[in-house]
Amino acid sequence: MSVAEDTLEKTSSQRDGSAVPTLVVENLKTHFFTRAGAVKAVDDVSFSVKAGEILGLAGESGSGKSITGFSVLGLIDPPGRIVSGAIRFNGEDLVTASPERLQDLRGNRIAMIFQDPMMTLNPVLRVDTQMIEAIQAHRKMDRKAARQRAYDALEMVGIPSPGERLNAYPHQLSGGMRQRVAIAIAFLNEPDLIIADEPTTALDVTIQAQILHEAQALCRRTGTAMIWITHDLAVVAGLADRIAVMYAGRIVETGQTDEVIDHPLHPYSVGLLGSVPSANKRGDRLNQIPGMTPSLIGLPSGCAFKARCPRADDHCDATPEVIEEMPGREIRCHHPHRQEAGA
Amino acid sequence: MSELVSAGPPLIEIQGVSKRFVKRLDIAGKIARRLGAGLEEETVHAVDGVDLSIDEGDVVGLVGESGCGKSTLGRMVAGIMPPSDGAVLYKGRDIASLSGDDKLEATFAVQMIFQDPFSSLNPRMRVEDIVGEAPVVHGLVPRKGMSDYVDEILTKVGLDPALKRRYPHQFSGGQRQRIGIARALAVKPKFLVCDEAIAALDVSIQAQIINLFMDLREEFDLTYLFISHDLSVVEHISERVVIMYLGRVVETAQAEALFAAPNHPYAQALLSEVPRLDQRKRDFQPIKGEIPSPLDPPPGCHFHPRCPQSFGPCSSARPVLKSIGPDRISACHLND
Numbered sequence: 001m002s003v004a005e006d007t008l009e010k011t012s013s014q015r016d017g018s019a020v021p022t023l024v025v026e027n028l029k030t031h032f033f034t035r036a037g038a039v040k041a042v043d044d045v046s047f048s049v050k051a052g053e054i055l056g057l058a059g060e061s062g063s064g065k066s067i068t069g070f071s072v073l074g075l076i077d078p079p080g081r082i083v084s085g086a087i088r089f090n091g092e093d094l095v096t097a098s099p100e101r102l103q104d105l106r107g108n109r110i111a112m113i114f115q116d117p118m119m120t121l122n123p124v125l126r127v128d129t130q131m132i133e134a135i136q137a138h139r140k141m142d143r144k145a146a147r148q149r150a151y152d153a154l155e156m157v158g159i160p161s162p163g164e165r166l167n168a169y170p171h172q173l174s175g176g177m178r179q180r181v182a183i184a185i186a187f188l189n190e191p192d193l194i195i196a197d198e199p200t201t202a203l204d205v206t207i208q209a210q211i212l213h214e215a216q217a218l219c220r221r222t223g224t225a226m227i228w229i230t231h232d233l234a235v236v237a238g239l240a241d242r243i244a245v246m247y248a249g250r251i252v253e254t255g256q257t258d259e260v261i262d263h264p265l266h267p268y269s270v271g272l273l274g275s276v277p278s279a280n281k282r283g284d285r286l287n288q289i290p291g292m293t294p295s296l297i298g299l300p301s302g303c304a305f306k307a308r309c310p311r312a313d314d315h316c317d318a319t320p321e322v323i324e325e326m327p328g329r330e331i332r333c334h335h336p337h338r339q340e341a342g343a
Numbered sequence: 344m345s346e347l348v349s350a351g352p353p354l355i356e357i358q359g360v361s362k363r364f365v366k367r368l369d370i371a372g373k374i375a376r377r378l379g380a381g382l383e384e385e386t387v388h389a390v391d392g393v394d395l396s397i398d399e400g401d402v403v404g405l406v407g408e409s410g411c412g413k414s415t416l417g418r419m420v421a422g423i424m425p426p427s428d429g430a431v432l433y434k435g436r437d438i439a440s441l442s443g444d445d446k447l448e449a450t451f452a453v454q455m456i457f458q459d460p461f462s463s464l465n466p467r468m469r470v471e472d473i474v475g476e477a478p479v480v481h482g483l484v485p486r487k488g489m490s491d492y493v494d495e496i497l498t499k500v501g502l503d504p505a506l507k508r509r510y511p512h513q514f515s516g517g518q519r520q521r522i523g524i525a526r527a528l529a530v531k532p533k534f535l536v537c538d539e540a541i542a543a544l545d546v547s548i549q550a551q552i553i554n555l556f557m558d559l560r561e562e563f564d565l566t567y568l569f570i571s572h573d574l575s576v577v578e579h580i581s582e583r584v585v586i587m588y589l590g591r592v593v594e595t596a597q598a599e600a601l602f603a604a605p606n607h608p609y610a611q612a613l614l615s616e617v618p619r620l621d622q623r624k625r626d627f628q629p630i631k632g633e634i635p636s637p638l639d640p641p642p643g644c645h646f647h648p649r650c651p652q653s654f655g656p657c658s659s660a661r662p663v664l665k666s667i668g669p670d671r672i673s674a675c676h677l678n679d
Contacts, residue, residue: 060545060546060547060548061545174633176633177633204408204409204572204634205408205572205574205613205616205617206408206612206613206616206630206633206634207408207633208616208618209616209618209630212618231545231546232546232618233546233620234575234617234618234619234620235618237618237619237620237621237622238618238619238622239618261620271547272546272547273620274550275546275547275549275550276546276550276575276620277550277553277575277576277578277579277580278575278578278579278619278620278621280579282578282579282598282599283557283579283580285554285557285558286550286553286554286579287550288547288550288551288554289547289550289551292515292517292518292547292548293545293547
């Protein structure tokens with residue numbers, strides 16, 4: 001445990017000194033050019049994450065939250081591509097970076113945890129082979145030291161008897177255990193940024209709590225910045241420092257977790273929070289949002305939420321610009337729920 | 344509702360129901376056994392001696408982690424799967440012993456709504472036929488009246504009847520779930536088993552479907568067995584909650600009482616680990632370990648290897664469900 005932890009502690013203290021955010025995304029547009037038309041999966045998205053910070057990226061399916069994550073890693077395949085915008089990772093632009101440079105960063109400085117650990121782990125390779133490969137791909141280290149490092153990483157994410165697990169194949173592990181291995185691999189090279197795409201959605205609540213616990217503790221200890229993509233606001237409420245809510249390819253609201261959950265400003269955030277059962281009185285009807293998420297093909301101009309929004313009027317036919325309500329609090333709405341609503 | 348209860352037997356009663364799945368030996372295994380290899384058939388106790396009674400108008404939530412047997416129990420209640428032991432009673436009579444019209448009545452009365460709205464609808468049938476087939480075949484509606492009847496049911500579940508000539512793939516997930524609900528309602532059931540019926544849906548659509556369930560309950564006097572791993576949903580909709588762990592019921596109580604003060608250590612752990620909007624920046628304090636394999640469950644109390652409060656008898660004696668308050672039972676040695 002000691003070797004890995006020492007280096008981790010050191011890097012984190014170094015990082016804390018710098019005020020530059022680890023990741024800055026500016027006006028990112030990722031579109032998919034299909035026969036039916038351009039799908040604006042990510043449309044003018046801007047956000048940033050600092051070292052040691054957990055950003056919760058919340059939204060329903062089709063809101064573009066996963067594509068935002070894939071864009072950062074340069075994992076957009078044709079017919080999709082990044083149309084415009086900048087992704088700066090530690091000051092370096094990733095949109096214009098060469099494929100070799102991205103290859104060098106992925107799994108090394110930026111890691112990703114996917115929803116389904118069965119997809120990310122190679123079913124025909126033992127856990128240790130995969131972990132050692134991930135280390136040796138990015139640094140010169142002999143096999144024995146790399147294996148020790150893999151052992152430490154498994155121990156760090158709370159896997160009992162890591163020695164045995166190293167020799168196991170992915171199918172011999174349970175879902176929760178596999179996801180921990182995936183998380184351990186993400187942390188192997190002490191990345192500056194981890195993008196977690198719904199890593200606990202497929203897991204049971206008790207296992208989800210364990211994974212959240214590990215992820216949170218590791219980020220605090222290592223100073224790794226994290227983007228936690230989820231559809232479950234209750235998960236990010238307990239985990240994230242800041243929340244960004246996405247709807248139809250745009251971030252509609254950003255702010256500190258407490259502020260967004262307690263005083264949501266955008267009608268969509270208000271609706272989304274209102275439809276969570278625990279926010280309602282037991283047995284009462286839930287405050288549902290009418291309608292359904294729009295198709296991203298041929299999205300009407302203006303605010304994408306206007307058809308479902310109780311506050312929509314003629315103003316909403318114009319695309320709302322990002323307004324900074326207060327420092328660190330941004331919304332995209334013509335009629336936000338400001339304080340007069342009593343919050 | 345409680346007045347109805349005293350009038351007769353409960354709508355659905357489950358008596359000592361167990362379900363075992365046996366993995367039979369293949370030919371190679373049988374030959375190996377004949378040659379002296381110590382091979383045994385493997386048995387999974389998916390459901391192990393569960394009792395439960397559900398009164399008319401009740402909404403019972405059935406909660407547990409994956410692999411605890413909640414779906415298997417739901418399927419046995421819905422009559423899709425026969426129990427290995429025990430009996431499922433409809434209005435006081437064993438469903439397995441019924442025949443003729445009585446059996447039909449019991450079969451219609453209990454309908455099931457499935458988790459996955461993509462695989463539970465026949466992709467090659469139009470919505471009209473999916474919803475209308477069963478009532479026509481069973482003579483509940485004349486064939487001529489099917490079209491109007493389908494319109495009526497679709498309107499009830501919030502779908503535009505103009506869409507009934509479409510195929511399931513032309514609908515979104517939330518709409519498909521409404522089609523599944525319409526199909527169940529078409530045979531005029533009294534009791535719906537909802538097996539993770541909203542798990543596959545987006546948050547805003549989940550709220551719509553939960554509201555629909557509550558509206559339908561009022562309109563048709565429905566009784567629900569609501570199976571879910573999502574405690575916040577169960578807390579919202581249920582009057583009574585049953586918590587299962589590895590094939591056994593560990594605690595049953597009124598929803599309010601249970602969520603206020605769970606008795607069984609597993610119930611306590613489960614409830615404390617549900618992420619909630621009002622808990623911020625919390626330090627997650629997870630229970631250790633994972634649900635053991637039902638092929639080889641631990642002896643005594645199934646939960647004892649993960650239980651922070653386990654002591655002497657937990658590893659040897661199976662705890663029995665005991666009354667620990669009004670309408671409340673729990674199976675834990677700590678209550679002795």
